[in-house]
Amino acid sequence: FSLDLQKSNERNRVPDLVLTKSLDRETIPVHRLVLTATDGGRPSLTGTMELVISVLDANDNAPQFNQSVYKLQLPESAAVGTLVARVNATDPDEGSNSEITFTATSFIPPSGRDVISINPNTGEIHLTAALDFEEVSIFDFRIEARDQGTPPLSSHCSVELEVLDVNDNAPEVWVTSLSVPVPEDASVGTVVALLSVSDRDSGANGRVRCWVWPASPFGLEATFAGSYSLVLREALDRERVSEYEVEVRAEDGGAPSLRGRRGVRVPVSDVNDNAPAFAQAVYTVLARENNAAGAELARLWARDPDEAGNGRVSYSVWEGGVGGGWRPASSYVSFEVRAVDAGEPPLCGNATVQVFVLDENDNAPALLPPAGSAPEPGVGVAGEAWSVGAGSGWGTQWAWAAWGAPAGQVVAKIRAVDADSGYNAWLRYELWEPRGKGPFRVGLYSGEVSTARALEEADGPRQRLVIVVRDHGEPARSATATLSVSLVEAAEAALAAAAGSSSSSSRSSVGVEMGGGAASAATNVWLVVAICAVSSLFLLAVVLYGASRWAPRAAVLSGPGPTTLVCASEVGSWSYSQRHSRSLCVADGAGKSDLMVFSPNFPLPPPGPAAKDSQPEPSALLDT
Known part of the structure; x- marks a missing residue:
């Protein structure tokens, strides 16, 4: 600032405060000045006044x-x-x-x-x-x-x-190419799909690693940055796994890491690599006989795990298989069944079928003739039933039984066979006639006709028995045998048995063995004969004693030695008698024993008058 004095008169001056430079409020916002006025006296006097000058702001500064x-x-x-x-x-x-x-x-x-x-x-x-x-x-x-x-x-x-950047983006997986289905015979290394993997993040957040989940025959191979190939690492088997659902998973390197995934469906196409296979190598089939033609015996099934034509199976009986064809009369047959698929080339499998024919009761019991050839009509042997009449069928059978025969003595045996098997061939014998309590009975399973009690004269001279032979089939089949039993004296029965035995022996070089029942019957007969012989000897002794006392001398009735009666039986017993006459002792049971009468070589008695007058008789074979 400066003062500019202006004179208004000689005594008064007006000072003007003049701005000599521009102001800057931002530098000095207030100016403080002191104005001093001095007079011209001696000493001069002064007066002062303070001036405060505030600088007003002007918008001369930009922010x-x-x-x-x-x-x-x-x-x-x-x-x-x-x-x-x-x-x-x-x-x-x-x-x-x-x-x-x-x-x-x-x-x-x-x-x-x-x-x-x-x-x-x-x-x-x-x-x-x-x-x-x-x-x-x-x-x-x-x-x-x-x-x-x-x-x-x-x-x-x-x-x-x-x-x-923040790891806020998961990796993304894209399938750019897919070659499906994959044949199950594809080689290892086959490319199945091409994939692209990306992560929008940067740095470690964008670095991605990939793998296949779950474990499968497929793997990943990196081709170039962000691109992968899904390739086959192992051989495929469609029959085990027909389709794979795999995931290609990607994980970035962020913290925490994020994952992305992409599912890939890989179907496996079929190749005819499996032959039809039967559930069993050998099938056992039980078939009833008399089946009609076309009847189903069994149902076989062969499994081929291939699909479509490769798994379509046709069946045939293989002519070159085991068994050599069907034998209708056989109870067993074996053959092979071949199963062939429709693949290219076709594959086949075989199974053996064993057929066992189950018996049906389609055969009635057949009556058998007695052992050996039949004798002349009307002639029979005790213990065997003989047929009278011609032809192959059974006529009336004849047998003889002695009066007084004890209970249980075997008179005859009915023999029959059944062409069936098992229960169908198991025979039982039943006495059909006469009904009630007759003198005879039949062994249920042996067919032996035996006395049910001791035979009496009241039973008559002849008994007609009708015997039914049945099997155990369902329904049961039967055959009927007629047996005529003549009741005679023990001697007649023995003679008939001896004749039958001699006739049977002359027709066979080997003797026919008696059954257990016949042996038992023979033992019983010998017991009766022994009792009779003892009684006869006792009676003869009494007579001889009386004659010797009352007569001067009895005539000699026999040769020089005592005549011995020897009887052979199947049980191996020997009996002899000192009677002075030849007698015949036979079994009236089964007539299969040979009877021979001979004079044994026993020591001769002392010579006497009777011995001198008599001549020894040679051994003789007695036929009656």
Whole structure:
């Protein structure tokens, strides 16, 4: 400042305070001056006055940012509303000239306008939308600071907002090519599919490793960055696994890591690599005889795990198989069944079928003639039933039984066979006639006709027995035998038995053995004969004793030695008598024993008158 004195008169001067330089309120807002006035006296006197000059503000300063460029970083996972930064601008002016408003402009990319907002009064930058590193990784924009002066002044700063990557993207797997179905005979290394794998994240978050899950015959091979091939690592078997559902999994290197997956369906096409297989190598079939032609005996099934024509099976009886064909009369037959599929080339499998024919009761019992050839009609032997009449059928059978024969003595034996087997051939014998309590009975399973009690004269001279032979089949079949038993004296029965035995012996070089029942009957007969012989001897002794006392001398009735009667039986016993006459002792049971009468070579008695007059008789074979 300076003073400019203006004279108004000679005594008064008016000082003017003149601004010599421009003011700067921002530098010195108030100027304090002291104005001194001095008179011209001696001593001069002075007067002072303080001047306070306030500099009024003028909008001569634009707002200024504390830095021209703001470089910011924010993770892409930052939430909406997050305070990104606060910009600061100052204006040395005062009043409205220093009031600053902030505005964000010039966004690159333009989408940043929707993501970033700034408070016009405070300069705080906030996040108004979610960030996505994969979409925009850097936002560039300018912030303008403008005061409220007239005219308003403004300034600008630049902001660079870098979006930091967060592992928020899982790897993605895409199938770009797929070659299915895969034949089950495909070689190892066959490419099944081509895949592409990517991760939008960066760095470790975008580094991906891949594998196949679950464990399968397939694996991955990297072809180039982000591309893989799904290849066959092991041989396939469609019959074991016809289709594979695999996942190609990818995992990035983020923390925490994220995974991606893609399912791949790989069907396996069939190849005719399996022959039909029967459940059993050998089938045993039980079939009833007399089956009608075309009747089903069994059902065989061969499994071929292949599909379509490869698994379609046809069956045939293999002529070259075991068994050599069907034998209708046989109870067993074996053959092979061949199963052939319709594949190319066709495959086959074989199974052996063993057929056992089950018996049906289709045969009635057949009566057998007695052992050996039949004798002349009307002649029979005790213990065997003989047929009278011609032809192959059974006529009336004849047998003899002695009066007084004890209970249980075997008179005859009915023999029959059944061509069936098992229960169907198990025969039982039943006495059909006469009904009630007759003198005879039949062994249920032996066929032996024996006395049920001691035979009496009241039983008559002849008994007609009708015997039914039945099997155990369902329904049962039967045959009927008629047996005529003549009741005679013991001697006659013995003679008939001896004649039958002699006749049987002359027709066979080997003697016919008696059965157990006949041996028992012979023993019983010999017991009766022995009792009779003892009684006869006792009676003869009494007679001889009386004759010797009352007569001078009895005539000699025999040769020089005592005649001996020897009887041979199957039980091996020997009996002899000292009677002075030849007698015949035979069994009236089974007539299969040979009877011979001979004079044994016993020591001769002392010579006497009787011995001198008599001549020894040669041994003789007696036939009756």
